[in-house]
Amino acid sequence: MHHSKYRILNRLSPVQMLLLFYFIAVLLSTFTLALPFTHQDGVEIAFVDLLFTSVSAISVTGLSTISIVDSLSTLGVIVLAMIMQLGAVGIMSIGTLIWLVLGKRIGLKERSLIMTDQNQSSFQGMVRLIKQIIYVLLVIEFIGFLILGTYFLRYFPTASEAYLHGFFGTISAISNAGFDITGQSLIPYDHDYFVQFIYMLLIILGAIGFPVWIEVKEYVFFKKGRRNFFRFSLFTKLTTFTFFTLIGVGALGIFLLDINHFFVGKSWHESLFYALFQSVTTRSGGLSTMDVSLLSESNHLFLSFLMFIGASPSSAGGGIRTTTFALALIFIITYIRGGRSVRIFNREIYEGDMSKAVTVTLVAFIFVFSSILLMSIVEPFSLDQILFEVTSAFGTVGLSLGITGELSTFSKIILMLLMFIGRVGIITFLLMFTKKKKKEKYSYPKERVIIG
């Protein structure tokens, strides 16, 4: 058995493992992107921008203080794609590990492959599971690369250019990184609905979360004729429902908030695709088919709200996560209704999960607000622009109203921290500071307090 191989890793706590991975990956990425052959001739990039690009790529955010297409060589572009891939898979894998090690198995326990052999260590089961996921990811990426690359032949003079765009675009979309090598995101394809459809599909696959992939795969391979007996977990139902509701409500909201502004004179299909694509991309994709600064200020606020929520847990995205948002809402609604037990899809929700969701939301508010406050001290930009940049970093989305390149080093550091926190998730981030629970020696009398 390969037991010895994992001995050192086993000594680390999953959270330490994640930190170590992040640290090494960013270091490696910064170093590689500093090598001259990854640059175009004569291009020099400041250290803080190399670091920013690396953090942005590892946390698959896609915010960039430099223009990728003007700075990186073809080799640099391929390296950047690898870094995005590493970031997406690495953090998702270790994130899934943390989730399993901490015993939050979400009903997968009985069904997932990890547990089919009761004798294997959960760590080895994890490794097998992650290998499977990576295998599926690579297959999807290869299909995406073939479709997009071939289709792009009509856009580019040479096949190598077309397939480079197909390769980079596929990885950027499914890893939800959102970097582009067109120099203007997907604006060149703003009337090519086929390209947009493929991109949306890839972004959704990357943002919907590994656990959903696993369950859908299990459903597909479930014995035919007995599929009625297959039950999707509460988690999968809740996260998927919230995910697609957010996309629908998001698209409608984006359209309505600019109905007298950006969407004036657009045909129904133009409006549909502009609104839909921009809604999908706030789940954490970050690619866009338009200059979002053309939207109205109220839409910037709305997009900030959508980016703050971000993607589903154990996905390639960031933010507070779809489930957190849903549970926080359910918590409030139940409270208003005067009910005690919180239930949805005919299941009761654990109070501990509710508390967690609410904690995550409040802590995220604190981080986002503090970041905006700090940045507003040093930046000349409007609150609108800063709010957008901050929620984009926290949701690891990567949309921007165009100020990223002009920010001070101080603000760049804040955004790097937000991308890190948004990507690993508030819960994992807080675990870094959580002490093990000690048994309380004393018990104090309880006393009530007016809330207001």
Next chain:
Amino acid sequence: MHHSKYRILNRLSPVQMLLLFYFIAVLLSTFTLALPFTHQDGVEIAFVDLLFTSVSAISVTGLSTISIVDSLSTLGVIVLAMIMQLGAVGIMSIGTLIWLVLGKRIGLKERSLIMTDQNQSSFQGMVRLIKQIIYVLLVIEFIGFLILGTYFLRYFPTASEAYLHGFFGTISAISNAGFDITGQSLIPYDHDYFVQFIYMLLIILGAIGFPVWIEVKEYVFFKKGRRNFFRFSLFTKLTTFTFFTLIGVGALGIFLLDINHFFVGKSWHESLFYALFQSVTTRSGGLSTMDVSLLSESNHLFLSFLMFIGASPSSAGGGIRTTTFALALIFIITYIRGGRSVRIFNREIYEGDMSKAVTVTLVAFIFVFSSILLMSIVEPFSLDQILFEVTSAFGTVGLSLGITGELSTFSKIILMLLMFIGRVGIITFLLMFTKKKKKEKYSYPKERVIIG
């Protein structure tokens, strides 16, 4: 006994009583302010502005779409003072009633006058308590009126003018209404530290909450020599600690955020009083010794945060309340520390109270965010200005960056709703929609969910 007098009121739920009071008070106020003798000669005021002024006065917010000094006659000014007084006392009284009826007696049970006679109904006890409070309030107001009025003789040519300013100023300060008849708030006294000191004292008395008054009074009248045995309730300790911490941190923050801007060239005592007064006034007073739009954008954000928190429960102020803020923070800190029981001042906090605090905070976020989003659709103003106006209304503070008078009717309606919700408090507001808890017939299996 006077039992029959209260029979009709007894049939209403306290929340219905509050709604009824609010509705009648606003109607009465709007009607009175529409009467010509309350206006200066030739001044016409639009209905929406009369309504806005009434809602603002009844909810003691102090936001105003008209200039009081240019629109109202001397009689009108006195009427407005009465309306503020009615608003402050009315909602505080009914609020205290709701709090008692719902059984949230916060340890006052054993000590407060309501319970000295076990045979009287709690409603009659309440009436006696509220009479006492109003008596204390009137005494304080009379002292404030004498001090300020007499002191103002040096500012005004006639005694009647000086005492009118003393009368209106005292009521505006202690009721935390924040209206002014100088036409420019307390800016004329921006170097008169005595006036500012008296005003701060009055604002703090109005914003610190009735329960604190009652306990302090009990402490003062407690048998001498046995005072060591007197124990302030957890509520009083927590709310008072939070209240003064916010004032301290607020003043420091306001100073630091404008150290290179507004405070350049100011002496230490000027800086101290500017920062301190503006910090005190965000608890919900609303009077100011400077044009707050001169402060930097980051300070506007900070003030918005302070106004969002607002005053203490059962006071003349609004917002989420100091206790809510404190409990939400304690909740987060305890979660991060990995502890289960939440305690402070050697007492454990009820989990139900924590949930309530968190619900209030989240619902307040939703209201504030939605209001900003809606107003940003129709208003040409910056996010900064709208955020400030919205939190000022919700915290019933009444500070403004100067846009109130130029707002559309749509936005005025939103602000009126926010003033109402902020004043009665989120919990009371939610009670209007809370159904009585039914016994659950079915129990659902619990299932865990990833939070992220």
